[in-house]
Structure formats: structure tokens, C-alpha cells
Amino acid sequence: MKAPEQYDPSKIPSKNSTPSQSVQQSAKSPAIPTGTPTITQTHKRTAQADKKPFQWQFLLPRYWGIWLLFVVFLPMIYLPLRWQFWLGRKIGILIYKVAGSRRQDTLINLKLAFPEKPEAERELMAKQVFVNQGIGVFETLCAWFRPNVFTRTVSISGLQYLINAQKDNRPVILLGAHYTMLDLGGLFCAQFFALDAMYRPQNNALLDWFIYNGRTRIFGKQISSRDMRSLVSSIKAGHVIWYSPDQDYGLKQGVMAPFFGVPAATITASRRMAKLGDKQHPPALMALHTYRQTPDNLPSGKRPHYHLTITPELDNYPSNDEVADATRINEVLEGLIRIDPTQWMWFHRRFKNSPDGRTEIYK
Numbered sequence: 210m211k212a213p214e215q216y217d218p219s220k221i222p223s224k225n226s227t228p229s230q231s232v233q234q235s236a237k238s239p240a241i242p243t244g245t246p247t248i249t250q251t252h253k254r255t256a257q258a259d260k261k262p263f264q265w266q267f268l269l270p271r272y273w274g275i276w277l278l279f280v281v282f283l284p285m286i287y288l289p290l291r292w293q294f295w296l297g298r299k300i301g302i303l304i305y306k307v308a309g310s311r312r313q314d315t316l317i318n319l320k321l322a323f324p325e326k327p328e329a330e331r332e333l334m335a336k337q338v339f340v341n342q343g344i345g346v347f348e349t350l351c352a353w354f355r356p357n358v359f360t361r362t363v364s365i366s367g368l369q370y371l372i373n374a375q376k377d378n379r380p381v382i383l384l385g386a387h388y389t390m391l392d393l394g395g396l397f398c399a400q401f402f403a404l405d406a407m408y409r410p411q412n413n414a415l416l417d418w419f420i421y422n423g424r425t426r427i428f429g430k431q432i433s434s435r436d437m438r439s440l441v442s443s444i445k446a447g448h449v450i451w452y453s454p455d456q457d458y459g460l461k462q463g464v465m466a467p468f469f470g471v472p473a474a475t476i477t478a479s480r481r482m483a484k485l486g487d488k489q490h491p492p493a494l495m496a497l498h499t500y501r502q503t504p505d506n507l508p509s510g511k512r513p514h515y516h517l518t519i520t521p522e523l524d525n526y527p528s529n530d531e532v533a534d535a536t537r538i539n540e541v542l543e544g545l546i547r548i549d550p551t552q553w554m555w556f557h558r559r560f561k562n563s564p565d566g567r568t569e570i571y572k
Contacts, residue, residue, distance in 0.1 A: 301343025
């Protein structure tokens with residue numbers, strides 16, 4: 210992608226809000242080099258989790274498309290990273306051009322979230338979202354099958370907040386988001402501390418098999434969103450748990466709260482999770498941001514660099530007001546996403562539900 214066509218995140222206006230300020234302050238913390246040993250005594254990395262068994266039904270014709278994609282893409286992860294990034298950009302631009310509904314959803318979301326921006330700038334942002342996701346495909350596959358390619362490419366700030374909570378024998382709920390480098394972010398976290406992850410099982414059984422087994426190399430335990438018993442077990446064991454509450458799951462277990470100034474169905478599970486631990490050692494809720502600095506904005510010959518940011522613990526959470534709590538979570542995540550909005554998955558229908566039911570904005 211040519212430089213003039215790229216969206217420049219430096220043009221993003223900073224928000225005068227507490228979440229944004231806290232991120233900027235934590236980013237000034239000294240970076241801890243890659244290779245730091247596991248820092249928790251209460252949650253040492255366990256043996257690799259059991260993988261899901263292969264099922265012969267995966268050879269049926271309805272799964273051949275997924276097999277074809279893996280056969281095409283897996284050999285490419287052994288190319289140099291710069292070549293992978295180049296391919297990822299080209300794939301992202303191609304998908305932007307051919308995936309009409311996803312492109313339209315992205316443009317609608319960006320118009321709602323950034324109404325002050327010119328339409329041309331939002332189109333550049335949308336294209337860059339797909340470029341970043343194209344790169345993210347290779348990052349995820351490398352995280353699963355070639356993790357050592359990312360040595361000496363990551364720094365972290367705010368790790369002390371997590372360490373202090375673990376020293377007090379408290380579990381930690383890391384509130385993440387669906388960034389385009391999703392699984393690579395988990396791999397980087399695992400270089401500094403062991404963690405479990407909550408996930409929603411995929412509808413496609415073969416895709417779920419690939420994703421789950423790939424993540425066994427990263428996470429100590431994967432907790433289905435339907436498996437409350439495993440979640441309670443991890444919390445009581447004092448583990449670090451990665452949970453992403455940034456998508457629209459409706460209002461059965463959520464409330465309407467502003468997200469980028471737009472009313473959005475916001476799940477309230479983090480409030481329930483905060484109440485599950487020991488009263489003397491309640492879970493500490495912090496937010497996690499993962500950021501990619503690509504070769505496009507690095508000096509020639511430099512490898513891509515990644516940065517993790519952990520924000521301070523949310524104090525006085527949960528309160529007695531679930532809407533206020535949901536608004537607070539959305540504000541924190543929004544402040545982090547604004548660091549570079551194009552690295553968040555705007556192609557999901559984040560605003561598909563309204564207070565009186567489904568909205569028609571995506572039609």
C-alpha cells in the first residue's frame with residue numbers, strides 16, 4: 210500500500226478523558242525487555258492444555274474451503290516477516306474491495322464513531338482496518354505455529370499493576386478488545402505472565418478445532434463463555450484471565466451504554482466476574498491494549514515492534530449502577546482504541562442493537 214494512501218493515526222485528536230490520560234502516563238513507564246520470567250507465583254504456567262481431538266467429519270466436502278485456506282496460508286508463515294506483512298496488506302486491500310457488506314459495515318461504524326472526520330478520511334481508515342486485519346492473519350498463524358519469529362519485538366508498560374495485584378493473591382481480569390493482532394497479543398502477554406482466556410466457541414466445528422488447538426500453545430486454559438464453572442475455578446485459583454467485552458451480544462445480559470458517543474449494547478459480565486472471588490482477595494480489573502508498529506512507519510530494515518499497555522486497576526468497581534459501570538468500561542476501552550483506531554475490528558456490527566430492539570442502520 211502506498212504511503213500517501215495510508216491512514217495516519219497521528220491525526221487522531223486526543224480525548225480529554227481520564228482513560229486516555231492514564232494510558233499516556235502508563236506508556237511512559239520503563240519498558241520491560243522480552244524474556245522476563247513468569248512473574249506470578251500463584252499462577253505458574255501449567256503443562257500444555259489438552260487439544261481437541263480430530264474428527265473424521267472434518268474431511269467432509271463442507272469443510273474443504275477451510276482446508277484450502279490453511280494449505281495456502283500456512284507455508285507463507287515461513288517467509289520473512291516483511292514479506293508476510295506485504296502479503297497481508299495486499300490481501301487486506303483485496304478483501305476491502307470484494308467484501309461489500311463488511312466494507313459497508315465498517316464505513317457505517319466509522320461514520321457513527323467519527324462524524325467529525327471527512328468521508329475521505331474515514332474511507333482511508335476503513336481500508337487500513339482491512340490492511341491491518343490482513344497482516345493479523347499472518348500474525349495469528351505465526352503465534353500458533355511459529356512463535357519464536359517474534360523474539361525481541363515487544364515491550365510492555367503497566368506490568369507493575371498486575372504484579373502488585375498478584376502479590377496480594379488477587380486474580381486479575383484483563384479487559385481486552387478485538388484488535389486485529391488478537392492472538393499474537395495473547396502470545397506476547399504469555400512472555401510476561403501466564404494467563405487464561407475466555408472465548409466464544411465458533412459455529413464451524415473445524416474452524417473451532419483449529420483456533421482452540423492453536424491457542425493451547427498460548428493460554429494455560431481456555432474458558433468457554435458458557436462454562437461458568439471453569440471461570441469460577443480460575444478466579445478462585447488467582448489466575449490472570451483475558452476477557453474482551455467490546456462486542457454487541459444483545460441486551461439479555463447487557464445494558465445500553467455510550468461507545469464512541471453512540472448508544473451500544475454493552476455486556477455486563479465483567480461486573481459479575483468482579484464479584485466471584487474471595488471477599489478478602491477480590492479480582493482486580495485492568496484493561497489491556499496491544500499495539501503494532503508496522504514496518505511502514507519504522508526506519509528501513511527495522512523489524513516490526515509491538516507494545517502492550519496494562520492500565521491501573523479500576524477502583525470502586527463494580528458500583529450499584531450497572532449502566533454507569535458499563536459506561537466506564539466503554540470509556541476505558543475507547544481511550545485505548547483511539548491510540549490507533551484502525552487496529553480495532555470495526556467490521557463487526559458493534560451498534561446492531563438499540564434500546565427498543567434491532568436497529569436498521571446496517572441495511
